[in-house]
Amino acid sequence: MPGSPLPSAAALPAAAGTFAFLVHPRRELSTDLARVWRPLGLAPDGLYSFGLRRLPLPPVTMAAVEIGGRAVGHVVLVPFGARHLLEHPGQGRQRVSRAVDRAVDLGASVVGLGALTATVTAGGVSLRDRTDIGVTNGNAFTAATVDTQARDLLGTRVDPSRDRHVAVVGATGSVGGAVAALLARDRAVDRLTLVGRSLPKLGALAARLGDRVHTTMSNDLASVAQADLVVLLTASADAVLGPEHLAPGAVVLDATQPRNTDPSLLTARPDVTVVDGGVLDIPSLRLVGGDIGLPDGRAYACFAETALLALSGHRGHFAMGVPTLEQVDHTRALAASLSHLGFRPAVHTSFGRPLPAVGRREQVPA
Known part of the structure; x- marks a missing residue:
């Protein structure tokens, strides 16, 4: 609620690990690349589309992640656009794999596959042989x-x-x-x-x-x-x-x-x-150095799953391919155990703008 103090680092579990979360430029390349460095927003999308497709660009560590005032992870940018990932999946898998290497170098115990990085890796299945880091597609x-x-x-x-x-x-x-x-x-x-x-x-x-x-x-x-x-x-x-x-x-x-x-x-x-x-509320969440299109305190559920696993001390792979209902229920249990940090659905918005509140109707489904 407004004015309530944010949880401190002491509120994080003692066994908490760290994580990395993979993102990529979406539909408007210049807009998303400007989240890494503002001047990048000045160039036209066509130039970026050509450059991202042709140049062997390395993954970019675009932001540090803080929850409860403690550094708990990083956001890593895969330099390949949404259309590139769908139209050139082989090249996309290679770039995702290099971004996972970066996550390992950053000391992450779990890496989450954001947006189409999950799609191009068959929900993470193409990464299942990795033993140096746990992988989850965030879909549970x-x-x-x-x-x-x-x-x-x-x-x-x-x-x-x-x-x-x-x-x-x-x-x-x-x-x-x-x-x-x-x-x-x-x-x-x-x-x-x-x-x-x-x-x-x-x-x-x-x-x-x-x-x-x-x-x-x-x-x-x-x-x-x-x-x-x-x-x-x-x-x-x-x-x-x-x-x-x-x-x-x-x-x-x-x-x-x-x-x-x-x-x-x-x-x-x-x-x-x-x-x-x-979209989830995690009130003490802060991204330092960049953003993924949401304000501080909010995260996509796939990001939140990665954070839940790391903060709970999870080791090894989690959701790959289609998640089981047992995995879905497990993430709900993890969120409940960390409810003091938030991890609950955000108030409804439409294209980022709050929706007018409506009264709950009768006959609410169970």
């Missing part, structure tokens, strides 16, 4: 956070007289599959629409969940047009969800990085609410 706590946010939105911003119809876009991905399973586990929704590229994978997921909740599947984004809540968890360098895809009054939870919605969606569809997904 991301799934936990998105699940919590989705349930809150169903209880506060969705008409309780309607069936709770949720569409998960990117359902065959590492986070999407886990979120769908969490929502089905205790029937938090009445209908699930699973959207992804691979129909065989969608069919396998739907078969596992269909005995718990009415489930349909599609590889066409138009299939979300009847959903009350659309959870966006795709791996793309661009906005993929347009105004034509959404039902009247729909709520969109965009938990992607790079994000897959654009502010123009709100202009075209003022009836739609877009919520920033996967």
Whole structure:
């Protein structure tokens, strides 16, 4: 609460280790590179796109991480853009591997794979032979956070007289599959629409969940047009969800990085609410020397998972590929054990701006 003292370093566990978290430039290269050094924001994106693709640039230690007043880790920049990682995955894996080497040099016990560094390494699977550092893709706590946010939105911003119809876009991905399973586990929704590229994978997921909740599947984004809540968890360098895809009054939870919605969606569809997904409050968190697009005290859930593991003294790999529900529950338990530091979903925002508060409706899902 405002005015409350921040936790001190003494509040950190005695067995706490340190971590590194990998990031990369997203859609607007110059904007993200300016977070490393402000003058870099002056050059055009085209120049950076050419340079990042062609030059053998080393990883950059762009910020130190402090929690509770103690230095606990670093943010390491992989010098490869979002589109580069998706279009040149082999080269992207090499650059991610070099960034993991940098994490080892920094003394980190755990390294977290931010944004598309997880995608290009198959959720960290390509790094599983490393024995010099623990690796996590951050997707277990991301799934936990998105699940919590989705349930809150169903209880506060969705008409309780309607069936709770949720569409998960990117359902065959590492986070999407886990979120769908969490929502089905205790029937938090009445209908699930699973959207992804691979129909065989969608069919396998739907078969596992269909005995718990009415489930349909599609590889066409138009299939979300009847959903009350659309959870966006795709791996793309661009906005993929347009105004034509959404039902009247729909709520969109965009938990992607790079994000897959654009502010123009709100202009075209003022009836739609877009919520920033996967963002946590860690009040004593500070990044020294750079930032990752969030204010002090806030972090993406994949970053928070890496911090939770390091602060709890975890050793070895954690989430690789699709996280298990046991791993999701474990991260929730870790967050509860460090609740004095925060590690809880942030107040809802839309493109970084606070959303007006709404009263909780009746018929809140369990």
